[in-house]
Amino acid sequence: MSLQLDRSAFGNAAHKGNTLTREEATALFEEWVLNPRLQLHMKQVANLMKAWAAEKENLGEHDQWRWEMAGLLHDADWDQWPEQHCKKIIEELESRNVDPEIIRAIASHGPAHFGVEPETNMDKMLYAFDELSGLIHAYSLMRPNGYEGMDLKGVKKRLKEKSFAANVSREDIEDACRRANILQDELISFIIPRQAQVA
Numbered sequence: 242m243s244l245q246l247d248r249s250a251f252g253n254a255a256h257k258g259n260t261l262t263r264e265e266a267t268a269l270f271e272e273w274v275l276n277p278r279l280q281l282h283m284k285q286v287a288n289l290m291k292a293w294a295a296e297k298e299n300l301g302e303h304d305q306w307r308w309e310m311a312g313l314l315h316d317a318d319w320d321q322w323p324e325q326h327c328k329k330i331i332e333e334l335e336s337r338n339v340d341p342e343i344i345r346a347i348a349s350h351g352p353a354h355f356g357v358e359p360e361t362n363m364d365k366m367l368y369a370f371d372e373l374s375g376l377i378h379a380y381s382l383m384r385p386n387g388y389e390g391m392d393l394k395g396v397k398k399r400l401k402e403k404s405f406a407a408n409v410s411r412e413d414i415e416d417a418c419r420r421a422n423i424l425q426d427e428l429i430s431f432i433i434p435r436q437a438q439v440a
């Protein structure tokens with residue numbers, strides 16, 4: 242099964258800045274994503290994207306929502322149409338005249354799978370948060386107190402343990418950090434306390 246998108250342009254520049262409303266995005270999310278575990282993953286990534294936009298990019302409310310929306314919908318078609326991931330959500334957002342930057346971020350959240358290179362900071366951070374967020378959540382589930390008391394050292398230990406959350410690509414995590422020009426430690430330290438809020 243190939244998920245290659247075979248294209249490099251997304252959306253329409255005339256729709257720059259357009260978003261779905263929070264209500265519209267939530268309706269789409271709830272209609273398309275039925276698996277509660279996947280829902281949680283998408284909400285966690287959404288929260289990290291919003292936090293990064295606010296704290297690291299110093300963006301205002303509208304832009305924070307653009308980042309959050311990219312996170313919230315990045316895997317929207319994975320549950321019911323995995324063979325069309327992420328083609329289907331991209332086409333849906335294009336048909337709804339959504340900001341091309343949001344669509345592009347979704348299209349580049351797995352360059353090895355979709356064949357689209359992350360370019361903007363939004364692209365790069367979505368790619369960087371995606372796998373690492375999943376690994377950290379898996380770790381929280383095996384700890385007696387979840388996120389409470391979780392530290393960088395523990396996460397790094399799990400990262401080195403290839404059998405732990407084996408479906409999480411360590412290569413992708415390294416590749417994403419390199420592209421975003423962020424130290425893995427820094428990213429993990431950013432994620433732990435913020436993800437604990439959406440667990």
Ligand SMILES: [Fe+2]
Nearest residue numbers: 315316319350
């Ligand atoms: Fe995905």
Ligand SMILES: [Fe+2]
Nearest residue numbers: 282315316371
């Ligand atoms: Fe994801």
